[in-house]
Every structure is written in structure tokens, then in C-alpha cells.
Amino acid sequence: MSRIAIAECKQEVSTFNPAPSRYEDFRTARGQAVVDYHRTVREEVSGALSIFDSADDVELAPAFAVSSNTSGGVLAADSFERLSGEFLNGLAEAGRVDAAYFCLHGAMQAENENDPEGYLLQEARRILGEDIPFVVSLDLHGILTDRMLEHSDAVVSYHTYPHVDFFETGARAARILLKIVAGTVRPVTARVKIPVLARGDEMITETGAVSGCIRLAESIEASGAGLSAGVMWGNPFTDVPELRTNSFVVMNDDQNAAKSHAIELANRFWQHHEKMQVPLTSLADAVQQAAAVTTGTVVMMDAADATSSGASGDSNAIVREAVGQGYPGRLLAPIVDPAAVRQAMAAGVGATIQTTVGGALDPARFEPLELEARVRSLSDGRFFSESFGWNWNSGDTAVLEADNMTLVVGTRPVSLFDRSWFYANGQDPQRFDMVVVKSPHCEPHMFADWCARKINVDAPGSTSANLKSLGHTICGRPIFPLDAGVEFHPVADVFRRTQP
DSSP states (O other), X not given: OEEEEEEEEXXXXXXXXXXXXXXXXEEEEETHHHHHHHTSSOXXXXXXXXXXXXXXXXXXXXXXXXXXXXXXXXXXXHHHHHHHHHHHHHHHHTOSOSEEEEEEOSOXXXXXXXXXXXXXXXXXXXXXXXXXXXXXEEOTTSOOOHHHHHTOXXXXXXXXXXXXXXXXXXXXXXXXXXXXXXXXXXXXXXXXXXXXXXXXXXXXXXXXXXXXXXXXXXXXXXXXXXXXXXXXXXXXTXXXXXXXXXXXXXXXXXXXXXHHHHHHHHHHHHHTGGGOSOOOEEHHHHHHHHHHOOSSOEEEEOGGGOGGGTOOSOOOHHHHHHHHHTOOSOEEEEEEOHHHHHHHHHHOTTOEEEEEESOSSOTTTOOOEEEEEEEEEEEOOEEEOTTTOOEXXXXXXXXXXXXXXXXXXXXXXXXXSSSHHXXXXXXXXGGOSEEEEOSSOOOGGGTTTTOSXXXXXXXXSTTOSOGGGTOOXXXXXXXXXXXXXXXXXXXXXXXOOOOO
């Protein structure tokens, strides 16, 4: 009987969001509660459990799980110390184990640690021992550091963007871990550093240029000796020393094949890297173009304030521009502004309030917009996501109507990569002429398949696809597109741990 530890730590941050993440922004679970939660959802740990449950000789040792309610700013130092302490204590309390599965994201950052995942794996080795196998699942927006690879026997990443293979990724990781425990494989990893920060439609894995890399990674995994392969293009908004794109390949006891495949993946990615950016339309032009559309809904993609990428969610930039231009259509937009919500709550449904919206968390970028609004509805902000049925919480939430605008205003940021926050507050995007969507991408059926036009707006924000506007200071340079004339000469670094 093999005892397998299970631990989770997931958050993606934007270094450029001035509002820090804190301990209270995370969901935590200990011991059996880790398993109980993940049996109700379809996330990575859920997929791993489906494999472990089917094995007769596995005993689960769930340790600790921590996952952010949404992405955010850099994690405050005291909060990271508390979270990492609880994570590592959970591993220590799990007792003797024969292997460990870690569900991580890869794009965390704390005020006192630029590589939180690497730190957790390093300390987990100190607690659990050097000889037991670790397999780690990661978001393809994760930042694959040397320290993470040095303390892992194998890594597995998502194959899809937008992400729909959480469950499948965890299952892949668990299968590899059981093979290592059984002694039937001896993994070796090759990683190639690619000096690219990528964004845009070419990163959509079904239709974009990156699809060729993903298909190649899947074929490597399906080969006789292939265990795991992928391309992780990181989160361009997490400004840390090892920020970049990486290709990686994990093979069974074949170092040369791992290196060759990793270089092939990297070259295939580099072949298309200049296309992997977002053509943006200025604020003024975007609103003018939207006003010219007389039938159907115009979707304004405000990826610069994408809360699922780490932004603050309090941008009013598109709304302000629409007001300034006298946009005539019906406009729907989400925004985070705790003070405006408190004012609406105090006034009650049906009341008219004089308030401001925007700039509550990132005032250097967004000036509060004054308006008179009717309180259309109020809620406690608890709802289920359209995409995966996850339990989300935007805090107390108000729907405000001001002239031709309907604003869904929350107390805390919540992921906006689908329509669920609109739906939960009684708003159907198809009933509006302009809808602000604070996400770089959504599943096509949510907006793209039916809207009259979709415009990628060059708005200010801490997750802007205009990467040069953000101000990276510590990531490795030179790197595309921050620098001109970037060259690429692929080198495969090899990582291999001694197996018992």
C-alpha cells in the first residue's frame, strides 16, 4: 500500500496591481476536507483523485489545499508566511508518505518571495524526504523555474486555453506518479527557455498558432516513452526573474529524446512568436466604432482589467470614454467599488444615489467617475460560475442604472472569464448594445459566436496586452516584445532526480 500526499496551492498575480492579495482572499482546506471538496468539482485534484481511487494499493494522505478566490496583486509578506506555514505544516502532519502530488499554478508572487511554488517544493523536500517522487501539475500560464524542476520528478501542464482541461491535467499527473511509484518509469525532463511574452488570439489552443505546439506535445505524450510535454508561456504580468515562455518534455529514461523534443517544441513556438500579440484599438476609436454599429451587441474586451489575470477590476476607462463621447446605446459593464456598494446597500433598492465608481483599488490609473444612479438590485454576491459550477463570491453587490448604463458593482474582484456575474445579477448581455468584458478570452459561445463585433481595447490597466506600458523591472532581458532584435538559440537543460 502506497501513501500519497496531496497538496494544492494556486494563485496567479499581476505585479502591476497595486492592491495586494491577502490571506483572506484564499479558500483553504485541511486533511479530509481537501478530498471532500474536490469530489464535488472538476479541478486538477479531482482528476488525480479519480485515478488514485481506481488503484487498489493507494492510501490517500490529503495535507493542505489553498486556492485564491480570484487572481490579484502580489501576496502580502505576512499572508504568504501564514499560507506557506499552513501548507508545510499540513505536509508534516500527513506523516510518512511514499509519494506526493502537488497541484500548483506557477504564477504566484509574494512581497518576500519571487518563486513561491519553488519555495514550497524545496521545503516539501526537506519535510517529506529527497527520495520520494513528486509530480506537479501547473497552469500553462505558470512560470517554470529551475527550483521547481530541481525538486520535481515530473511536471504536467494544461493543454488548453481557455482552460477546460483541469480535471484531465490532474488525471495525467496522477497516472505518471503511480508509474513512478510502481518503478515502471524513470522520468527525465528537458526544458528550453524561450525569450517571449505572448498574448492574443494566437494563444487560443483550438484555433491559434500555438495549436501546433499543443498537438506536438500531445503526440509526444502518446508515444511509447513520452510521459509529459507542453509549452508554458507564463503570465506576462507576473514580473519575476524567470518570467518567459518554456517548452518542456518528460520522457521515460531517455535524456536525448527529451532534449530533442523540447527543442522541437521551442522552435515551433518561436516560429510564430511575432504573431503572438494583440492588435489593440484606442479607447476613443473603440467607442466611436461601437457607436457606428447599429444592430447587435458590441463586445469591448477590456483585458487590461482582467481579474482572472490579476487585475483589480475597478477600471472605469471604457465607461468614462463612452460618457465623454455621449455613446447613445445601452451599456453593460462590471466594476469593483466597495464604497459605491455600501452606499447602495444603505439606500436600498429603488433609491437614487449620488456616487462615484471606479478607481477604488487602483486610483493612480482610474479617476472616480461621478454619476447619479438608481439602485436596481442588491445581492450578497454569492453565485456559481457558468463555466464550471464553481462557488464564487464578489461580496455585497449592487446593480446601478445611470442614464443608458447598467453597472454591476461588486465589493471584491471575481473572475470574469464567463457571463456568470452578469447572469447572477439579472443582466443578459444580449439585451445591450455595448458590453464590457474584462477578460482576454472567453469560450466562443459566450460572446464571440453571437456578438455583432468584438473590439480589443487599448485601455489602461495592470494586465494590459500592451506589455511595454506596464514597466517590467526584474524579468530576464532581452525578451520579446519588450526589447527589439531578440534572438533565440535553443538550449535544453536537463533535470533528473535519482530514483530509489
